[in-house]
Amino acid sequence: MQLNTIKPADGAKKARRRVGRGIGSGLGKTAGRGHKGQKSRAGGYHKVGFEGGQMPLQRRLPKRGFKSQSLKYNGEVSLTDLQHLDQDEVDLVMLKAAGLVGQMIKHVKVIKSGELSRKVVLKGIxxxxxxxxxxxxxGGALA
Incomplete structure (x- = not known):
């Protein structure tokens, strides 16, 4: 195989549509745009979501609900998770390495869920x- 023999697979390249090139092409005269109207004109179209003057869908629907994008950067760890860790000093990097929080997490908070019976020191959490x-x-502490 040489570089000059490489070609695309059969059917991968389709000839472009040549419009307005005579009646025999099947796309002559109006070039597949039909007769008259906004969509037949050059530069004549509407913005996305425009429904011909009817109230657009995004304005007809009620506005409700909101999900803060900052939630994807905040994580939670339970006391049970800390109990199962084999480290005494816990920080964000260690929690990411253990797979308890995602890699995009920037802030972690420990919640009271489960039991903790060993000494744990939290750093930056x-x-x-x-x-x-x-x-x-x-016997643990928050540093």
């Missing part, structure tokens, strides 16, 4: 009031 009390009761 927040905790709810209940989780903080449980960590301190087990």
């Amino acid at each position: 927040g905790a709810t009031a209940g989780a903080k009390a449980a960590i301190e009761a087990a």
Whole structure:
């Protein structure tokens, strides 16, 4: 195989449509645009979502609900997750390495869910009031 023998697969390249080239082509005269009207004119079309003056769908529907984009950067870890870790000092990098939070997460908070019976020191990680009390009761701390 040489570079000068390479060609696309059969049927991969389709000849472009040549419009306005006579009656025999099947796309002569009006060039497949029909007769008259906005869509037959050069430069005559409407913006996306325009429904001919009828109230557009995006304006007819009620506005409700909102999902903050900052949620995809915040993560949660439970006390049970901390219990199963084999490290005593826990930080964001370690949680990502353990697969407890996603790689895009920037802020983590420990929530009081489950039990913690061993000493854990949190570095750069927040905790709810209940989780903080449980960590301190087990001999751990928030650094």
